[in-house]
Amino acid sequence: MWHRPAIPGKPTVLLIHGLTGTSRWWSPVIARLPEEVGVIAPDLRGRGGSWETPGPFELSAMATDLSHCLNHFEIPTATIAGYSMGAWLAAIFGSTRHRRVKALVLVDGGLRIQHDPDEDPDTAINDIFGTSLDRLTLTFESEDAYLEHWKTHPALAGRWSAQLDRVFGYDVEPGRGGKYAVRANHQAILAGARDILFDDETLKAVNELIVPTRILTADHDMIDERGGFMSDSAMAEAKSRNPNLSFERLRDHNHFTVLLGSGASSVASAIVRAL
Numbered sequence: 001m002w003h004r005p006a007i008p009g010k011p012t013v014l015l016i017h018g019l020t021g022t023s024r025w026w027s028p029v030i031a032r033l034p035e036e037v038g039v040i041a042p043d044l045r046g047r048g049g050s051w052e053t054p055g056p057f058e059l060s061a062m063a064t065d066l067s068h069c070l071n072h073f074e075i076p077t078a079t080i081a082g083y084s085m086g087a088w089l090a091a092i093f094g095s096t097r098h099r100r101v102k103a104l105v106l107v108d109g110g111l112r113i114q115h116d117p118d119e120d121p122d123t124a125i126n127d128i129f130g131t132s133l134d135r136l137t138l139t140f141e142s143e144d145a146y147l148e149h150w151k152t153h154p155a156l157a158g159r160w161s162a163q164l165d166r167v168f169g170y171d172v173e174p175g176r177g178g179k180y181a182v183r184a185n186h187q188a189i190l191a192g193a194r195d196i197l198f199d200d201e202t203l204k205a206v207n208e209l210i211v212p213t214r215i216l217t218a219d220h221d222m223i224d225e226r227g228g229f230m231s232d233s234a235m236a237e238a239k240s241r242n243p244n245l246s247f248e249r250l251r252d253h254n255h256f257t258v259l260l261g262s263g264a265s266s267v268a269s270a271i272v273r274a275l
């Protein structure tokens with residue numbers, strides 16, 4: 001959990017991380033937010049500091065967790081920002097609890113991902129999220145070894161910063177035999193992936209939003225190939241269904257650098273405008 005209380009009278013933003021991420025993935029954005037703004041960034045069930053928290057792991061259950069989180073800090077309404085899987089979760093929260101939401105910022109997520117709906121679910125999940133899932137099964141000799149693994153990722157190669165040492169260092173801890181492993185519950189990750197691809201309530205949430213919603217998307221995907229994680233056709237479809245949505249395509253960014261690289265400035269600016 002990352003919590004920074006707001007200066008009295010100032011707003012709070014609730015930040016929701018992605019499928020295999022943690023609250024620390026928001027570090028580059030938080031560093032660019034005004035200091036008087038309150039920040040709440042939880043580790044979702046099955047990830048980071050909450051990785052041993054038991055299920056249920058469906059996004060609808062985690063939306064309830066977010067309500068409890070706001071209640072705990074006595075925050076009646078907040079701007080909600082979600083990244084990747086967190087964007088779908090933010091959309092669920094906004095569509096079911098709109099009185100608690102001033103505005104939404106969705107970052108490279110929240111829209112329908114193109115895939116064959118008749119495809120075997122496990123195959124579809126592996127095709128789209130396989131690289132992230134594979135990382136959860138690996139062990140590393142040290143935290144540095146884990147960081148080296150990320151430094152060679154095609155989306156981050158040549159774009160590394162000292163801040164990312166702290167972001168990704170939070171992912172892992174030593175386990176059996178002293179080997180380092182990612183603090184993530186595999187079942188939690190699979191449940192989130194299934195909801196993103198196949199759950200009807202999750203997929204229609206963005207169409208039901210009645211609060212102002214800004215959607216930022218990268219023009220390169222998870223392995224830095226042109227096209228983006230969120231397709232142009234998905235954006236066009238969503239825009240035609242819901243006039244409360246506005247879009248911004250961030251050029252020369254991929255699914256990771258949009259939050260962890262220089263794209264963090266654009267994300268922070270969108271959040272500040274939504275406060």
